[in-house]
Amino acid sequence: MRPLIVxxxxxxxxxxxxxxGEPGYRNAGWTFKDVxxxxxxxxxxxxxxxxxxAMLLGRVSYEAFAxxxxxxxxxxxxxxxxxxxxxSTTLTRDDPRWPATILSSLDDVAALKETEGGPIIVxxxxxxxxxxxxxxxxxxxxxxxxxxxLGAGLRLFxxxxxxxxxxxxxxxxxYPNGIQLNVxxxxx
Numbered sequence: 001m002r003p004l005i006v007x008x009x010x011x012x013x014x015x016x017x018x019x020x021g022e023p024g025y026r027n028a029g030w031t032f033k034d035v036x037x038x039x040x041x042x043x044x045x046x047x048x049x050x051x052x053x054a055m056l057l058g059r060v061s062y063e064a065f066a067x068x069x070x071x072x073x074x075x076x077x078x079x080x081x082x083x084x085x086x087x088s089t090t091l092t093r094d095d096p097r098w099p100a101t102i103l104s105s106l107d108d109v110a111a112l113k114e115t116e117g118g119p120i121i122v123x124x125x126x127x128x129x130x131x132x133x134x135x136x137x138x139x140x141x142x143x144x145x146x147x148x149x150l151g152a153g154l155r156l157f158x159x160x161x162x163x164x165x166x167x168x169x170x171x172x173x174x175y176p177n178g179i180q181l182n183v184x185x186x187x188x
Contacts, residue, residue, distance in 0.1 A: 002112070003119045004056070006129050007048055007142040008156050015153035016126055022064055027150050034148045041179040044142055049078025053118025056109065057100070058128030059088035065123070066095035085112060085120075087128050106135045113137065130158035133165065140185050141167070147178035164188075 009019040009031050021029035057065065062084075069076050084100035087109055094100045103109055109132065112120065119140075122129060132138050143156070171183035 001114060002053065002117055003139040004109075004113055004122065004132065004137055005048075005052070005119050005140045005142055006122045006132065006138050006156075007044075008124070008129070009144050009146065010156045011146050011148045011150040011153075013149045013151065014155040014157060015150040016124070016156045017150075017153035025153060027153065030148055030150060031146060035146050035179060036177040038175045038177045038179065041144060041175040041177065041181065044144065044181055044183075046078075048121055048142065049076070049082075051119060052078070052082060052121040054083045054085060054112070054120045055079055056085045056087060056103075056112070056120050056122045056125075056128070058125035059086060059091050060127070061124035062086045062088075062091075062098075062100060063095070066098040066100075070098045079123075083117075085109075087125075087131075106131060106137065109137055110135075126154040126156065129156065130160070134158060134160060134162055138186055140170075140183065143180075143182045143184070145180040145182060147180075 008016045010016045018025035018028035019031040070080055073080065085103050086094065086100045087103045089104055091102050094102060103112065166187040167184040168187050169182060170185050171181065173181040
């Protein structure tokens with residue numbers, strides 16, 4: 001079975017919304033305007049591109065990334081070349097600038113996990129992440145935790161009442177700018 005990895009930039013209080021400056025959020029761009037850049041903290045992103053066999057996005061993230069990521073051929077060469085999937089009940093066709101296969105249900109995602117290939121990486125996609133975690137489909141989290149408190153905003157973890165999910169810390173690092181890398185496997 002292919003592991004499904006949720007990767008996110010997250011504030012210390014759990015917000016993951018608009019880290020790169022996506023419009024509509026008052027703290028948009030918080031990863032680069034509130035914390036000094038340290039390339040070592042982002043090494044995990046290169047590793048993800050090298051190791052992942054496919055990318056899965058929710059509709060909102062896909063629609064934000066599709067016009068931008070294909071133009072970033074140097075930074076996102078791995079992501080641009082791997083198969084992409086969009087989990088959506090409303091999207092009827094993909095964006096021809098960044099083709100993707102549309103999955104219309106969590107059952108489709110579970111079936112994708114049963115196929116051959118490397119890990120499936122999920123970027124952004126807060127609502128999708130909530131649904132995947134609630135369905136028990138997440139195997140690992142790659143989190144870059146930023147030393148900022150943002151207050152309001154879409155959170156990495158759902159506030160839904162569900163059973164405890166145990167995690168095992170398999171990798172951790174702290175960078176001079178205060179960012180923490182946490183790689184956690186889902187235990188149960």
